[in-house]
Amino acid sequence: MSEQIARQTVDYIIGNGLVPGTRLPVEAELGRTLGVGRNTLREALRLLEAWGVIEIRQGRNGGAIVRHPDPSDLRGPLTVQLLFDGATLDDVLEIRLMLEPETAYLAAQKMSEDEVADLEASVTRLRTGGNASHDAFIQENRYFHSAIARHTGNIVLRSVIESIEAVFDGTAQGVSYSSRRRGAVADAHARIAKAIQLGDPDKAREEMRAHLLEAGSYWTRNRSLMEKRLNWPD
Template sequence: MTSKKKTGARKGKQTEAQAPESATPPKGIPIAAGGSVLRPLKAAEVVAREVVRSITAAGLQPGDGLPSEAQMLQQYGVSRESLREGLRLLEVQGMISIRRGPGGGPVVGTVDSANLGRMEALFFHLAGATYDELFEAWVFAESTLARMAAMNPDAALREQVMAPYLSGDVEDDEHVDLDVYVTGHEGFHGAVSGLAGNRVFQLTFRAYGQILAHHTATVGDVRKLHKKLVEDHLKVAQVIVDGDAEVAATLMQEHLSQVFDLHRGELGPLLEGPVGWL
């Protein structure tokens, strides 16, 4: 009898975690083994790489101007076509922006996980990755970041960064503009990721949340959970300040599960469909 119950439990869990056998898996391009890593760069890509190197070498910051087109043509020794294509590659990624008109030109942009998320969403879409898979990755990523944030050895920094969420002032009002509200909600998760102390995780893991924030805002309204979200943020912030890594990860997982549950019904069959390109 006991053996049958265990088997049934395992079967039920498997059914819940996996798509039914009758379900048609999303179509997509098979994920390659990574052979393109060593492919030669095009001239425009080489230019883009050199511009980025120049930005970091000079210690430039967002809003700082870059050399003129004439100066860069001389500096990089490429054609005008290759230079402009390289700059467009960087502009699409948000790494630079091009000011039009007199006195305009390229200026340094920002390092934003949302821009990385747009590119990732394109790859997810082509691979046939589903929203269900993206939610799973998001919960894992944010829980990991919360654990790492609580492990940050600088206790004073943890308290300083989490202070606005402990007071509740920063999230006190439910903003009428959904875009502004979602941006504010994302601010908490951005603060947590900053405390994690790993810039690779901060950028890549946060990109999952940026993709979901964009797409779920079009089908649901997370403001329905406003009071609960603020309470959750306060609890997570407190355990991060306390340095309790495992509790921070658990609370973050529970927090995101509520957001997932809200959108599960509103996304419906879209959950099993491919992630859309932003």
């Protein structure tokens, strides 16, 4: 029953056009609207919070606040699934090689000038700030790939790619990047951004595939690393 009510609440939020930051009606009013008791409603709200649909805030101005679910909300469930199934870095590389070149292909067809400028700015940050710390490099690297996924125009593809990016990029398995390697990644990103900027989907696909294969080659220098089971990401 609580899951049923959670689904009805999602329909209520979408049907009424409630934007992120909107406070849902107080429990008594929402319960009357949905025709459900207090305990069942509270269980449903906990489910919605786990799904990333709402945020429960405490205090005078608290309550159930609408939020927009993000692909990173899948991080926990996806991580657990992969851990139980014994997935490896090899598995992650295979799926990225299947999806991300096509993501770049679509992006080259659809990205606006402003969106391409955002990619180019990411490349600049990678070159100028990526060496500040390993963490800064990793975050910027993730941002670049996620930005391409966001601008494909395909919601399903974007969610899948961003979920994978949010979970595993090799760092939890011990992959690290020297200054020289960080420069090579920045160069690869620049080539991908250039192909997208030129509106050349085939070239964008080719450059993304080459980038991932290069990364895979870097990872596979340590075969045991590739075959090691995935770990909890940072």
